[in-house]
Amino acid sequence: MITQRSVQEILSVVRIEDIVGDFVTLKRKGANLGGLCPFHNEKTPSFNVNPVRNIFKCFGCGEGGDAVTFLMKHENISYPEALRYIAKKYNIAVEETEVTKEVLQEKQLADTLFIVNERALKFYQSQLFDTDKGKSIGLQYFKQRGFREETIRKWGLGYAPEHRDVLTKTLTTEGYSIENLRKVGLTSQYDNDFFRGRVMFTIQGLSGKPVAFAGRIMQSDAKVAKYINSPETEIYTKSRILYGLVHARKAIQQKDECILCEGYTDVISLHQAGIENVVASSGTSLTTDQIRLIKRFTPNIKIIYDGDAAGIKAAVRGLDMVLEEDMNVKVVLLPNKEDPDSYVQRIGATAFQEYIEKEAKDFIFFKTQTLLEEAAGDPIKKAKLVKDIVSSIAKIPDPVKRQLYIRECSALMRVEEAVLIGETGKIVRKNLEDKKAGRAAPTPSVSDEAGQPTDNQKVIEETFGEKKPQELEKSGTDYQDLDIARIIVMHGEALFIADRNITVADFILLDIEELINNIEDKLAKKILSEALNLLKNNEKVTQQFFLQNPSKEIRDFATNVFSSPFIYSENWENKLSRPLETQKMPDSNFEKDAIYALKRFKLVHIDKFMKISHSEIGKAIADKNVEQETKWLKIYMKYKAMHSILTKELGTVVLKSV
Numbered sequence: 001m002i003t004q005r006s007v008q009e010i011l012s013v014v015r016i017e018d019i020v021g022d023f024v025t026l027k028r029k030g031a032n033l034g035g036l037c038p039f040h041n042e043k044t045p046s047f048n049v050n051p052v053r054n055i056f057k058c059f060g061c062g063e064g065g066d067a068v069t070f071l072m073k074h075e076n077i078s079y080p081e082a083l084r085y086i087a088k089k090y091n092i093a094v095e096e097t098e099v100t101k102e103v104l105q106e107k108q109l110a111d112t113l114f115i116v117n118e119r120a121l122k123f124y125q126s127q128l129f130d131t132d133k134g135k136s137i138g139l140q141y142f143k144q145r146g147f148r149e150e151t152i153r154k155w156g157l158g159y160a161p162e163h164r165d166v167l168t169k170t171l172t173t174e175g176y177s178i179e180n181l182r183k184v185g186l187t188s189q190y191d192n193d194f195f196r197g198r199v200m201f202t203i204q205g206l207s208g209k210p211v212a213f214a215g216r217i218m219q220s221d222a223k224v225a226k227y228i229n230s231p232e233t234e235i236y237t238k239s240r241i242l243y244g245l246v247h248a249r250k251a252i253q254q255k256d257e258c259i260l261c262e263g264y265t266d267v268i269s270l271h272q273a274g275i276e277n278v279v280a281s282s283g284t285s286l287t288t289d290q291i292r293l294i295k296r297f298t299p300n301i302k303i304i305y306d307g308d309a310a311g312i313k314a315a316v317r318g319l320d321m322v323l324e325e326d327m328n329v330k331v332v333l334l335p336n337k338e339d340p341d342s343y344v345q346r347i348g349a350t351a352f353q354e355y356i357e358k359e360a361k362d363f364i365f366f367k368t369q370t371l372l373e374e375a376a377g378d379p380i381k382k383a384k385l386v387k388d389i390v391s392s393i394a395k396i397p398d399p400v401k402r403q404l405y406i407r408e409c410s411a412l413m414r415v416e417e418a419v420l421i422g423e424t425g426k427i428v429r430k431n432l433e434d435k436k437a438g439r440a441a442p443t444p445s446v447s448d449e450a451g452q453p454t455d456n457q458k459v460i461e462e463t464f465g466e467k468k469p470q471e472l473e474k475s476g477t478d479y480q481d482l483d484i485a486r487i488i489v490m491h492g493e494a495l496f497i498a499d500r501n502i503t504v505a506d507f508i509l510l511d512i513e514e515l516i517n518n519i520e521d522k523l524a525k526k527i528l529s530e531a532l533n534l535l536k537n538n539e540k541v542t543q544q545f546f547l548q549n550p551s552k553e554i555r556d557f558a559t560n561v562f563s564s565p566f567i568y569s570e571n572w573e574n575k576l577s578r579p580l581e582t583q584k585m586p587d588s589n590f591e592k593d594a595i596y597a598l599k600r601f602k603l604v605h606i607d608k609f610m611k612i613s614h615s616e617i618g619k620a621i622a623d624k625n626v627e628q629e630t631k632w633l634k635i636y637m638k639y640k641a642m643h644s645i646l647t648k649e650l651g652t653v654v655l656k657s658v
């Protein structure tokens, strides 16, 4: 067991952004960082990391917690395993008390399975380096491929001897249970070794743990499959693993591009040559889950095909799902009879990189050309081709991109643009209808630049109908402050319908945390800071808390809010000459109400900041202080940009600007 002192040390150094950053590309969003959620599928980022509080939260699916929680959930590992991961990352020595038998038994199954695989990996490695057969067959093979010893060790390459059950016997003698050996697929139901007489490749998960193995047979005339993979197990789902991703992740992020090859040796060879943003789909053809895995790190994929691959056409047909995920896909064809492994070794890394840079073709154009060659002179085939291409284009979610492809492909295929537009439109509409009829609505996501719902515009349009420009009077901030307080009092505890893990209080208070101190209205400030304190102490923001509050002021306010819910609405209506539809049914509309109130609140505060910076600019000009002038001008511009986004979202045009 890890000692308490060690646990404390680990927890005190860990930075949430470092840990999450190992698995998700994060971009700065104000004080926070954001990215695509690894726990649910999404197109716009609703996954947030808060470095100050050292936590993460997804507003799409509700997952949230600290670095340890993230690792446990993401890597399917236990609490101590997560701590060890962090310790390793920060070079902290882990102090452990002796492990008792009971503790061992309590260990999670997943842990045990990883431990079995780790032991097996050591076994295969020692067979490779320390036995005659291993050296003469296995090591010989890897050396022929040009792999250096450090490469062989880094990638966990090994050798499985040609024996019936040497691995099974060795490990069971050491105390590993036969059940667990079967569970990871190393031992068959008849107690034979699964891998025999093969060179071994270790398949690692994103945390670097061995989740499975692949073995390549050495006799070339064998009737058995050249490569076999571990069967699917509790820790290995083929469709969700990309070979090499643990080593490629950093380079993929840096280059903002992922290169996809077909074979294990391709990946290893390219990495050894210094091209490290390379992975392969192992044991399956490319799956949607694998695409989404790549998408966490980059939207750009380059797929390399061997020059003589007979299956190119089939492969190309199977690639439409990449388009559906809104990825930028390019295809590279290697010269005849070359694969990435052989080619990079022959021409070197620099020339290889230049080649794939130069030869990379946009996937849709590549597909069009490939199929055009096939259809040459055959009108029926050509008609089929048009259909095929159109259905690919229709899968692209972005309409602007679709339009560009239609134009280019119409020229390539010599088909009128109007025909393609019509055909594509039909499919797009049909897909939409299918989606509406079949699948549930897309996951709502509650975050964009400002940490706001991305489909706010829609929410607001639904709420207020058609947008009409309105004049927003400078109404002071007091009203907005009390309005936010009202919503916290009334609906603080309510769960968002779209996301049952987040309350209205979470949604609002965490967003305006920094603004609370600036609130002028004393009562509103008191209510909001008390509510924030509740949240920070992990307590619920209940109506009772306010109704039975020790402070008479707060009690009165709460009572007032509940007995005459329209009192502020009238005020709001007067000030904006806008009917407040959200107020008619406050109970069912609280969600829209909260979102909208938050925006109004922010808007008036930004307004206030704009005024302040505006007058500071004036002062600086009068003082002829260029430095101050520039500084305040920058601040003013920043607020102005935020202001215009918010007014646009609110459907309000501010006529009187400062």
Ligand SMILES: [Zn+2]
Residues within 6 Å of the ligand: 037, 038, 039, 040, 047, 058, 059, 060, 061, 062, 063
């Ligand atoms: Zn999520």
